[in-house]
Amino acid sequence: MNSIEWAGIDWLGRGWLLILAFTAAVLVAAALRRPCRRLFGTERAFQLWLLPPLALLASQLPHAAMAPVSVLPSVVSTITAAAVTLPTTTAAATAVDWRVFAALLWLAGSAGSLLLAALAQSRYRVHLRGAMPVAGVRSCRPVLRAISTDVGPALVGAWRSRIVLPADFERRYDAVEQALILAHEATHARRGDGWWCLLGQFVAAIFWFHPLGWWALAALRHDQELACDAAVLRQHGGQRRSYANAMLKTQSAAFALPVGCPWSPRHPVTERIAMLKRKQPDLFRRRAGGVLVALVAVGLSGLVYAATPSPQAATGTADHYTLKIDAVMGGRPGSRQLSYCLRPNEHVDVNGADSATGKFTWKGRFAVSAAAKGQIEIRSQIDTRFDRGDGAVREESGKPIVRTMPGQQATIVFGQIMEGKQHEKLEDNTIKLAMTPSMGCYGMKESTRASPAAPIFNRPMSSSTITFNHLAGSARQVARLVADRGGVVLVNPDVLDASRPLSGNF
Numbered sequence: 001m002n003s004i005e006w007a008g009i010d011w012l013g014r015g016w017l018l019i020l021a022f023t024a025a026v027l028v029a030a031a032l033r034r035p036c037r038r039l040f041g042t043e044r045a046f047q048l049w050l051l052p053p054l055a056l057l058a059s060q061l062p063h064a065a066m067a068p069v070s071v072l073p074s075v076v077s078t079i080t081a082a083a084v085t086l087p088t089t090t091a092a093a094t095a096v097d098w099r100v101f102a103a104l105l106w107l108a109g110s111a112g113s114l115l116l117a118a119l120a121q122s123r124y125r126v127h128l129r130g131a132m133p134v135a136g137v138r139s140c141r142p143v144l145r146a147i148s149t150d151v152g153p154a155l156v157g158a159w160r161s162r163i164v165l166p167a168d169f170e171r172r173y174d175a176v177e178q179a180l181i182l183a184h185e186a187t188h189a190r191r192g193d194g195w196w197c198l199l200g201q202f203v204a205a206i207f208w209f210h211p212l213g214w215w216a217l218a219a220l221r222h223d224q225e226l227a228c229d230a231a232v233l234r235q236h237g238g239q240r241r242s243y244a245n246a247m248l249k250t251q252s253a254a255f256a257l258p259v260g261c262p263w264s265p266r267h268p269v270t271e272r273i274a275m276l277k278r279k280q281p282d283l284f285r286r287r288a289g290g291v292l293v294a295l296v297a298v299g300l301s302g303l304v305y306a307a308t309p310s311p312q313a314a315t316g317t318a319d320h321y322t323l324k325i326d327a328v329m330g331g332r333p334g335s336r337q338l339s340y341c342l343r344p345n346e347h348v349d350v351n352g353a354d355s356a357t358g359k360f361t362w363k364g365r366f367a368v369s370a371a372a373k374g375q376i377e378i379r380s381q382i383d384t385r386f387d388r389g390d391g392a393v394r395e396e397s398g399k400p401i402v403r404t405m406p407g408q409q410a411t412i413v414f415g416q417i418m419e420g421k422q423h424e425k426l427e428d429n430t431i432k433l434a435m436t437p438s439m440g441c442y443g444m445k446e447s448t449r450a451s452p453a454a455p456i457f458n459r460p461m462s463s464s465t466i467t468f469n470h471l472a473g474s475a476r477q478v479a480r481l482v483a484d485r486g487g488v489v490l491v492n493p494d495v496l497d498a499s500r501p502l503s504g505n506f
Contacts, residue, residue, distance in 0.1 A: 022055065039289065040288065041285070043227040049196075051297055120256040131147065140190060142163070144162055144163070145167060149167045151254070151255070153184075153262070154185070155188040155261040156259075157260060158192075158260075161189055161260070177245060181246055188261040201259060224261065226271070233280065247263075320342065320441040321341075321376065323435060325366070328434070330356075347367040351364070359386055360385070364381060378410060394429070406438050412435070416430060
């Protein structure tokens with residue numbers, strides 16, 4: 001697999017966490033927005049839309065590293081495992097990972113949604129060509145008068161936003177209504193509502209396939225207008241009738257404005273006018289609502305973070321894996337065992353050849369990661385070549401994915417067993433790669449972790465059998481004796497207990 005495929009698989013795995021966190025946060029906001037609006041005011045109800053982005057952030061935060069599970073060093077683990085028959089798992093030589101295509105589809109949909117929003121914003125700005133600054137208006141943002149009567153009033157943009165008024169602004173509205181409309185758009189600007197629109201549009205684009213994504217965007221824009229109305233009426237409470245008249249004189253926005261706040265958006269103004277008749281909550285209730293919203297945000301983010309599975313919890317280890325690879329070519333074991341220390345989703349390139357006949361060659365790229373139910377997933381891209389010597393060359397490639405428990409083998413087989421040249425016996429034309437993943441890299445010094453991976457042993461391991469009768473001593477002494485007899489170097493004997501006695505026949 002190439003780097004794009006590795007990234008796609010990992011990205012989609014995180015995407016499931018994003019979907020679950022987003023769904024939970026939107027459902028909580030949808031359930032609380034109306035009660036919060038009645039008890040604490042529309043401004044506090046609008047602040048509930050902080051929940052989705054906070055939940056998304058919490059779902060992607062890394063978990064604190066857990067203490068690694070105590071595992072025997074590689075040399076001792078090999079001795080212990082020698083007396084145990086481990087089950088093997090055989091994978092097909094070819095496998096197509098659907099997650100890569102799903103990740104690409106997700107990205108394509110998000111990019112398309114953002115492109116459509118950008119085009120709608122661009123069309124709105126086209127209608128602002130020729131707009132002239134309005135003199136004599138005191139505002140926190142520049143005020144422009146459009147050349148058309150169906151554009152504005154609106155706050156346009158997030159960064160360097162502008163207040164846009166229609167061409168017939170003075171003729172359509174009286175002086176009080178004009179002041180209220182300008183106050184409304186200026187309040188949008190002070191509250192940073194253009195940035196809220198931009199964030200909502202971005203989140204909706206990420207979840208373009210999710211029905212709640214587009215509903216949440218529409219609900220956010222609606223609550224945003226109600227909150228702005230409440231903020232304006234706190235200063236102009238005696239002019240509610242003029243405020244309602246200004247709404248009724250304004251037609252629904254003729255052009256979509258993804259990043260901006262039109263005075264009369266495309267949803268009905270019935271609820272906005274009804275809200276003008278309600279008594280606004282006092283300062284104490286608004287502050288109490290703010291505290292409650294903050295508590296809900298912290299609580300939901302904490303629940304999402306706690307519910308997010310940790311790679312350490314899934315595998316019971318820290319952030320590294322050991323991957324051992326044994327190659328059997330033509331029925332003959334390789335001369336050495338390959339061992340690598342890998343971070344999750346980090347890949348290593350490996351190759352080998354049959355030194356006895358020179359007929360078999362292979363190369364592969366391997367990566368490991370956590371899987372469900374405590375398993376370890378090994379993803380690979382392998383190319384093999386077999387030369388029979390009579391001009392016939394057989395080449396096979398594949399991208400097998402296997403899952404196995406820590407310490408258990410997963411075997412991938414290429415080729416086939418076929419009749420020999422003299423039709424007298426079967427000829428083994430297979431390449432078998434037996435891979436054994438385990439948790440942690442306890443047989444490696446930090447300085448020897450070369451990029452992308454480094455072997456655990458400083459010298460190749462011999463495939464011959466080593467026998468000891470009644471070997472006794474501390475765990476560290478026994479490991480050193482075995483390493484010396486096997487012709488390997490134990491690079492970190494300090495991890496073994498020098499005071500714990502160990503004896504037995506090996």
